[in-house]
Amino acid sequence: MTILKNLYQKVLRELWLFKHRGHDYSCPFCGYSSDTMLPFGQELAEEVKKDHIIGGGRRNVRCLKCGSHDRERLIYIYLREIAHIFDSGKETHLLHIAPEPRLSQALLKAGIDYVCGDLFTEGYTYPEYVRNMDVLHLPFEDNTFDIILCNHVLEHIPEDRKAMQEIFRTLKPGGFSLLQVPVSYLLEHTIEDFTIEDPHQREITFGQQDHCRLYGKDYINRLQENGFEVEIVNISKEYAQFCLNPEENLFVCKKRLHPSDYFD
Template sequence: MLINLSIFLRPLIVLFFKGNNFTDPIDGKSYRKFLPYGYGKQRANALSPGTLSLERHRQMWLYLQNETNFFTDHLKVLHIAPEQEFLRKFKKMKNLDYTSADLYSPIVDVKADILDLPFEDESFDVIICNHVLEHIVDDRKAMSELYRVMKPNGWGIVQVPMKNSLQKTYEDFTITDPKERQKHFGQYDHVRWYGMDYFDRLKSVGFDAEINFYSQKFTEADIKRFGLNKNEIIPVVRKR
């Protein structure tokens, strides 16, 4: 219902916010402002009216567009818990053999548990899995599954909520009350805050893992125009 409602209302929202101060690189449209967003303290100019993208989504799009073969080569892609706008655009791309998967979402191709993916070993050239692992208690098992189904020389983006100032991931599985999880982990259904040792976890299952502050490649003017966060990391993984 919410997906259908957002599709219906989006043209009106886009028209209302039309302007020249901000540009969403995903749809190329410009706006006088982006919308505030965030649990608790809200971030100004975070949510694009057109694509409903956040800073991390726009950064990822720019990375895919400028630094990878995602838009040009024939690639078999697995997208876990796909963002609505990405799913819509990626499904239309003729160079992609695109599969979306999630345990609960009504809009995906395959209903799948990330702890036991129903795909053969070494099936996908590219895997995208954003803001999923913070919900999973056994996150290393989920990482292992992503590694298993990735082809050799494959790559992926596996974003999670991170505190860059936190060296060691903070998790406590005795905290189950939604209000307490909100207090400790930033959202009612999260089970941890990832620290910089997140990349060690990715490496422990076999991945090469890259800490990429991609937004910092842009000028301050473009960071503001695209609504990016220069402290946001893109975790890029590769399978040798």
């Protein structure tokens, strides 16, 4: 009976996917093209909607077939089309912090030196390729990685500057890190208050119960203060078929080839 039920559900899913085939959106992970996307993310509290948080809130960006969302597609397209890390024969050492599943699978198949790390939390399970790792104390020598991905993680970490310093330390000169966060360009200054511990109060202050800050326009300054040379890149129009957020810029954080340049 279970086999028949599973077969029935599989047929229904295939029919549903067939119904929604279209040319409006295309997923770079699974290759499925559709006429719509599914909702992803949580609805913002009324108190923070005025801040217009980019990279947060509920929006129709989830692939019908594989479940990928706009934030991981953005990183993947940049790595594939701009950084060309999937080109054969290109040696790349990459660290992925708090890895997204579809992006991880693509990188695992890329033939690069790929390391995944996340701070293990009780009650959660992690793929076997993910190592228990604290971004505040990365277990690597200086100048280890060509690329470090840290996608919507820093807003969860009280000591975000220390995390930035660790990422900078382990990044090779000439390398880059993609350090995406929810950000409001209506705010001149980042909002953070570590005395707020109540989940509801965090939600109405920062946009989510497990966030400890809401970054403003000074996020770039915070990155620069910790050594990075920051380039702001927006690829949403160029790759609109992948349903990227047109307002989400990439923070491409580079480490200069000659560290002594910082002390001119």
